[in-house]
Amino acid sequence: MNKIPFKGVIAYPITPFDAGEKVDVPLFRRLVERLVANGSHGIAPLGSTGVLPYLSDEEKEAVTEATLLQVAGRVPVLVGVSNLTTEKTIYHAQFAEKAGATAVMIIPMSYWKLTDDEIVAHYDAVASKISIPIMAYNNPATGGVDMSPALLKRLLEIPNVTMIKESTGDVQRMHHLRRELGEDVAFYNGSNPLALAAFSAGATGWCTAAPNLIPSLNLALCEAVEANDLAKAQRVFYEQLELLKFIVVKGLPRAIKAGLNILGEEGGYLRSPLKPLTDEEITELRNILTQIKN
Amino acid sequence: MNKIPFKGVIAYPITPFDAGEKVDVPLFRRLVERLVANGSHGIAPLGSTGVLPYLSDEEKEAVTEATLLQVAGRVPVLVGVSNLTTEKTIYHAQFAEKAGATAVMIIPMSYWKLTDDEIVAHYDAVASKISIPIMAYNNPATGGVDMSPALLKRLLEIPNVTMIKESTGDVQRMHHLRRELGEDVAFYNGSNPLALAAFSAGATGWCTAAPNLIPSLNLALCEAVEANDLAKAQRVFYEQLELLKFIVVKGLPRAIKAGLNILGEEGGYLRSPLKPLTDEEITELRNILTQIKN
Amino acid sequence: MNKIPFKGVIAYPITPFDAGEKVDVPLFRRLVERLVANGSHGIAPLGSTGVLPYLSDEEKEAVTEATLLQVAGRVPVLVGVSNLTTEKTIYHAQFAEKAGATAVMIIPMSYWKLTDDEIVAHYDAVASKISIPIMAYNNPATGGVDMSPALLKRLLEIPNVTMIKESTGDVQRMHHLRRELGEDVAFYNGSNPLALAAFSAGATGWCTAAPNLIPSLNLALCEAVEANDLAKAQRVFYEQLELLKFIVVKGLPRAIKAGLNILGEEGGYLRSPLKPLTDEEITELRNILTQIKN
Amino acid sequence: MNKIPFKGVIAYPITPFDAGEKVDVPLFRRLVERLVANGSHGIAPLGSTGVLPYLSDEEKEAVTEATLLQVAGRVPVLVGVSNLTTEKTIYHAQFAEKAGATAVMIIPMSYWKLTDDEIVAHYDAVASKISIPIMAYNNPATGGVDMSPALLKRLLEIPNVTMIKESTGDVQRMHHLRRELGEDVAFYNGSNPLALAAFSAGATGWCTAAPNLIPSLNLALCEAVEANDLAKAQRVFYEQLELLKFIVVKGLPRAIKAGLNILGEEGGYLRSPLKPLTDEEITELRNILTQIKN
Incomplete structure (x- = not known):
């Protein structure tokens, strides 16, 4: 087992639906293919971007299998398996492992705020089964x-x-992780507008839906950091910041779908109660994308 | 249709599980019976207290039917049918109506923060189907x-x-509701430690799990307010405040289960990742309950 | 020494300035006289309403003396003497005592967040000198x-x-004070929109600038609570709520000055950087005051 | 007029007091000398570190003059002149200019939350007088x-x-400033634990009290950024992070005084209500400083 199989840009596909609000698996595979073809260093289906909690068990399984078939070993795959109950989390983690996932991502979802002991027991129970x-x-x-x-x-x-994804949006948490957990811990940034600060702080990777829209800029930031070129990293970061903020503020599934359409790609439908961006928001996004190209 | 069928104390049963973490329907019915027998003015299964989001569709249906069978029309029943997707919310709302529920309660659950328009469309879609x-x-x-x-x-x-339940824990929100929505709107308090302030502000009812443990005190507060006896309401409120705060801070399902056990009642098991209170917490709760009795 | 010399409505005068931004002592005395004549149960100069921190030492002394001369023992007087340094707080507290103040009010002003021990030592040092x-x-x-x-x-x-004034705007803090400190502690509400909730929770008094504008309604709320008439207290509270919220949101010195002008009274000038309300805000306040009268 | 006279490390001296809590001007001058001698790129007396709001007008003037005498033109001097009233702010800004200050720093201090228009008028009034x-x-x-x-x-x-100092502790605010205000605006970071993130985001300088204790590390971070060496900047930053966090959490005047003592330097006394760190806190600080040296 490679304990830390991810680094660089880990790309999150959306889960597209058809007009009847059923998961559109063929379109999903095409979207995954785009992400791999564009150079993403890893693929992460069934994240927040992939509207994991809005899917049935069967749909989650179909999305997992579709990802692994499509990626076909070209890059590592990180499958989201979070669930409110421990039993269900184990179920999906085992499914992902059998399907060939490289690793699973688990957020301690909670309706009732969990105690630290409950969270540890939850991870422990899942970890012991995979x-x-x-x-x-x-x-x-x-x-x-x-x-x-x-x-x-x-x-x-x-x-x-073995890995931590941090999305509080507070770079000081990453500093703290590094101080507390040592230089060897692998932490990943999940907050798009913090991409530069997180890499500067030593993040191993960046978990992001942005490669659906601007893969070259995302990769360029990552490469500038690896090349120890802060000036370039800063310049490339500011080029993409407005888009990173837009997709977070508007909600990733809505914003990525709209952005794909603007780029001439199919983005499918959303599942209710999620609705498309308004016309004004789409115009704003178009302007941001146009400005980036020039 | 009675548009505002609830007032006074609306009691929330927990959903108890057996040792294998399956819903224990017979015990659930006994817990509902206690609440009705103790004078609650309404029964509300499948709330947060009833760990709605941790249950499968079949379990939700079983709990709904068990409640209506047990209550048997003695008091009105308010069934929680919230779900992340609109489709599922409609499904459960229709099930509740067919089973004989007096009304349904819906919180706009969200993983992705919903816009106002999405929330209105969500309620509208459900409302049109029941x-x-x-x-x-x-x-x-x-x-x-x-x-x-x-x-x-x-x-x-x-x-x-036709009804609003407000649980932000900020009494000024209730003032605001009353000012904005007029004196005729029925708003219900869902924040236990605000029970006195909410009734003082004109709340129609109190949605609470406390009647599982201290029904007489809950009803006494409600009656003092109806009798326009502020001094008594204040005295009765302070008698129960420590318990109200405890059950909120510790999480209602955990605290109610522990309290039932202390009172010599069966409370069943919790579903993982939720775990029982610690021994120290149970001792604290026992002291609070003992002090209330004397 | 009467340890708890205040109850009911404790009224806060503004500190008016002349066109040259000097304290207008004669106008200040007329404003104090209005508050006493209108039935306030206590007078509290040099509060936030009285822009204490914007005044020089000499101005604070002049305002203190003017208040005591004007009130002339008709009601108790509570003088604000807060200062960033302990030495200055002692100085002003001693001045207030010599001038005849019934009590002093002290907030632990801080630029650097004070530790609990620093705050206790601060109060202790002042208390030992008066x-x-x-x-x-x-x-x-x-x-x-x-x-x-x-x-x-x-x-x-x-x-x-011997007394606590609580202005966090969270009624649960008052509940907590009462539980922690016992029924005998005298706590005063300093958050206008919480007036009803605070009296319901057992507050001894209400520290407020509102009697500059609507003394009868303020006193009526207080009297309804004393008469144990919750229904009337609620009605009277909602009549004044909009004004209470307005003066808090707009800043008490600005809003009281504007309200006095609307009522045909002199309100003086503000000291920069504070500026008068805008015309729109003044219109809004006029509408609120007109609606209250009818 | 050089509109942007500061860059790099702008060092904040504390204002030390003698045993009678009077400002110790000779000690203050020695502390300023240390900062200049150790390579700081600018000196900023009468900041929060220098307990500006706890000083009388005469004391502020003495500190201003002492700084300019001691620095004697070797580096630029930034004098804090913030005051609650506009009149006093103008007074101190004019004094600083006459004394030879390179620039003044102004925070819109507020007891009453100021409106945007009030803040603009405040700065405008001061700016027109210097x-x-x-x-x-x-x-x-x-x-x-x-x-x-x-x-x-x-x-x-x-x-x-012409310059902005940002101390919200949120690096996204700096990104926003740069996006909104253009690449040419000079923004300075005032949040010590954000030093790396702020420089990565393009900050022109770092306003900090840390050079009182660890000047070489502060300068090394600044130089690594200038040399476009992110890897070194990151390493040097993590070496000093624990100290940066400690001095912020404990309060700069308290922590710098304690640190000076640990380093064998005089730090003077604090003015009440501020008190020295506890023995435990001093031990913690000694450990941090010891670890940095090795």
């Missing part, structure tokens, strides 16, 4: 729980919890 | 969305959205 | 420090710290 | 006002408001 690595995902805005660095440290003591 | 009243529930802490008074006003224009 | 009671004032929004109930408990152990 | 540049300082935690990028843009239209 043999691929787990990326623990901290995102209080969507998960409802803010995992402290101390808690993350406890999670990292579970053998196959 | 003919019983809907209580719109605002609870940013669990639902992830904070519905403004302006948005609630839009929802109330949908004919069968 | 023999009149001290009202400790908690208002994180203006003072920069949020004193916990545990800290307030420590302060109340200082013999002449 | 001819040296003004650095506008945004720090909601101490100033009580959070100036939006739109407001800062308005301020920058005043001819001699």
